[in-house]
Amino acid sequence: MSIESLIQKGTVEGMKSLYGADLPENQVQVQNTRKDFEGDITVVVFPFLRYSKKGPEQTAEDLGKYLVENIETVENFNVIKGFLNLEISQNYWLGVLKSSFANSEFGLKPVTDDSELVMVEYSSPNTNKPLHLGHIRNNLLGFSISEILKANGKKVVMTNIVNDRGIHICKSMYAWKQWGNGETPESIGMKGDHLVGKYYVEFDKHYKAEVAELVEKGVSKEEAENQAPSIIAARELLRKWEAKDEETVELWKMMNNWVYAGFDVTYKTLGVGFDKIYYESDTYLIGKEEVLRGLEEGTFTRREDNSVWADLTGDGLDQKILLRSDGTSVYMTQDIGTAKMRFNDYSIDKMVYVVGNEQNYHFQVLAILLDKLGFSWGKDLYHFSYGMVELPSGKMKSREGTVVDADDLVDNMVEVAREMSADLGKLDSLTGDDAENTFKMIALGALKYFILKVDPRKNMMFNPEESIDFNGNTGPFIQYTYARIKSVLRKAADQNITIDENVTVESISSKEKDLVKRISLFPAAVEEAGDNYSPAIIANYCYELVKEFNQFYHDHTILGEADESVKNFRLVLASAVGQVVQTGMGLLGVEMPERM
RNA sequence: GCUCCGGUAGCUCAGUUGGAUAGAGCAACUGCCUUCUAAGCAGUAGGUCAUGGGUUCGAAUCCCGUCCGGAGUACCA
Known part of the structure; x- marks a missing residue:
């Protein structure tokens, strides 16, 4: 038993014996004694005054005597105002030291067969651009929280849902076909994710120019954004992909594989990994099926334009679209499908989603929808909602080029670590790989600690x-x-x-x-x-x-x-x-x- | 408009279920390497805990109002 609960119990017994009071244990405030005072553990006696009917000093004095007499490890006490400072025996502390010495399990709870199974989803990238600082926070938090859950005796499955389909990747595909001249990661020596990201930016450049041109000709902005040749072409690619057009699917596979190879390098650098990876291209149809089942069962409704909706006004929320009028799925539909697939694959006791706080509403809705669809675990999903990483210039926006690229950032930090070590004359004795590994360790240590030391819920400045x-x-x-x-x-x-x-x-x-x-x-x-x-x-x-x-x-x-x-x-x-x-x-x- | 989150030193952040004199780091200034690694240690300075009320023995912490910032808000993911 920990010293804190020992003292808590002793205090309850003491209050009973001294004043005949029945004190609930959770009313006993036990804290570590502040540095400026004598003692190790402090009991706050103010809440006991109504039972003791005595002043704070006298009450603390009485209780102090009782605890010294009745608890072996409590050796002495002093009273300052309503604070009872207890001195704990040296042997107790030496016992703690012994249990922590050379024990890599110290502080950790064992995982057993009966342990809860927690699935942690994190990372969840789109495949049209490389990872940036925001993803770094996500990845580090996701990995760390998984480790922490394991340390608390949970079985953990780390998972990643890759958003590998949709209009965003089609934009990169179109741009590459159009202006890529057959470039590959090998041919120009660029990481695959960066190459695909380059064509995503390329798309946006042309698209914006086309829109501007149309607007100049007198077309309304909204109409121009819909009529620009590039966007029409990208939509056509998406349609072909959904129709399983062979050439399109091949291109999609090739470019996604470039991206995965690139992501793998970044993940490895960051030291994160997954037990199971899901792809949205495998789950979105399941989501559609679930929505249609809900429709049949009367949980959802179809509108005149053929779109499918959930009415959440009973839960204090709005109407939510689940299938567009053209029958295609939305983000929510896919998450429903992914959830179903996961719970089929694993006997999950708890599902944790590591996703930014901009999606608080999404997960609130997802929990309700899963519940409505009859999944008993729906209500219990936990959205680990973390804050954004802000730059002095404001929020990061991929398309506006105001992102801090993950790979660049790590490279920079390694460089700084190397220079710093040289300046300090450290590691001169280390050679080649050993030195290089240490630089990486230090650089990553700096980055990870910098990000993880701040409260995950809060936005942070970089x-x-x-x-x-x-x-x-x-x-x-x-x-x-x-x-x-x-x-x-x-x-x-x-x-x-x-x-x-x-x-x-x-x-x-x-x-x-x-x-x-x-x-x-x-x-x-x-x-x-x-x-x-x-x-x-x-x-x-x-x-x-x-x-x-x-x-x-x-x-x-x-x-x-x-x-x-x-x-x-x-x-x-x-x-x-x-x-x-x-x-x-x-x-x-x-x-x-x-x-x- | 509505909903949610936040506001603590010049900057970046801690601050356990309400407890003692609100803490660190960076930046500034001052000391300490013939002694186990000075990426360290010690010190000076820096605060109306956004703001006004309330609850109580006690509030940075809980409640209400106001101001400021961020996010979300029905066919983007």
């Missing part, structure tokens, strides 16, 4: 003019601390020092105790991160831990310590911090270098 920091509250700061720990441990091994997890020390300094206390909070941080779907909680925990370690490292020598038992304690402590940081940052998908 300024491409200022490169991401490597000092202060950053990924490299944490990696650096880890590398230092590893360095000390290597030196200890060189001196043939064996580290004994059974620590015996007379007393430990306050900095050391702070560190052990911080380690003891890791399991709670993992749990909280899981409950709140927030990698940021893990990121901030790791930062606090490492910051505390650096203070300790600065003030105390480890290998230079003369007292053998103290030296051993500090080695166990350093090692445990390294272990926890590695586990924690691992939940963020950040790797830790042995040296940097």
Whole structure:
């Protein structure tokens, strides 16, 4: 049992025994004592005054005495106003340290056969352009939240729904046919996703010019946008694709494969992956079937123009279109189909969608529609809604070229990491691949931490003019601390020092105790991160831990310590911090270098 | 218009179910490398927690109003 719940229980019993009060356990506020005060754990007694009928100091005094007498690990107490600060025995803290030492499972809950199965959908790219910074946030959050759910004892299936069909890819296809001169990724040495994206932009350029030309001839803007030859041609391609025209389907396959090859490189760089990939071209027809079934069953209605609608006014929402008047499906239809297919494939207990907050409404509607269609799991789907990444110039828009490309960004960061290492004269001893891998590790560490440390629900600002920091509250700061720990441990091994997890020390300094206390909070941080779907909680925990370690490292020598038992304690402590940081940052998908 | 989300130091962000004197990093200024890695440590300075009310022993946190910003809002995904 954790020390917190031990004290909670003790407090309830104490209130009963002292004042005959029946206090519900959740009314007991137990928190970590603030640094400026003596003690380890604090109980706030203000809520108890109505039971004790005494002043806050007296109540705290009574309760303090009771807890010291009745709970072994509580050794002493002091009272300041309504705050009862308890001192916990050193042995308790050393016990925590021992359980975290050399234990890569510390803080994690085991996954068992009975564990809930959670499917996490993330990434979900369109296949007409390369990934950008917004996708990076999505991918990092999706991957990290999956790891965090696993750490909380869930079975997780990571999945990706690739939006591989529709007018957007037809635009790239048309432009490539028209102006591509048979270019391929190999022929011009460009990543496939970038090549296809190039023709998406090319399409837009021609399209805009055509519209402008028509408008000049006196055609209304709206009409011009519908009549421009390019858009007509792209629509024709979409129609041919739906009719399974061989040539069109071949072109579609070829260009999509270019994109997938490109995405794979980016995914690999980011260190993310999937257990199962769905393609919208496989699911949209299922969605249509489901909608038609709903129509037959009277859940949905058909209008005079042949379009199919859901009436959500009973749920406080509007009417929602599910099939267009020409019978084609919309985004919502496809998501219904995908959901059905997934639940056929897996016995999913919970479905999590990692999708931006601009689609809050969409998922609200999806949950209701699935429920109406009779899928019992519909209501329980969880939309992990994250905020946008904003640039100083405003929002990113693909077509307006105001995007930060994912591959470019990573390349830049690796370059910065390389220059920085050279400036600092680090890693001169490392050669070729080892050095290069470390640069990548640092660059990705900086990027991932930068993105994951902020509350996922909030919009965040990214300024491409200022490169991401490597000092202060950053990924490299944490990696650096880890590398230092590893360095000390290597030196200890060189001196043939064996580290004994059974620590015996007379007393430990306050900095050391702070560190052990911080380690003891890791399991709670993992749990909280899981409950709140927030990698940021893990990121901030790791930062606090490492910051505390650096203070300790600065003030105390480890290998230079003369007292053998103290030296051993500090080695166990350093090692445990390294272990926890590695586990924690691992939940963020950040790797830790042995040296940097 | 309506719905949802946000507003904390010059900038980027933390701040657990309401608790003690609101915290970090960056930027600025000052110290600390013959000692386990200075990508570090210590310090100075920087706040009307958008704003006005309310709830209470206690509010950055909960409720209401106002202002500002963002997103969504029936045939784009």
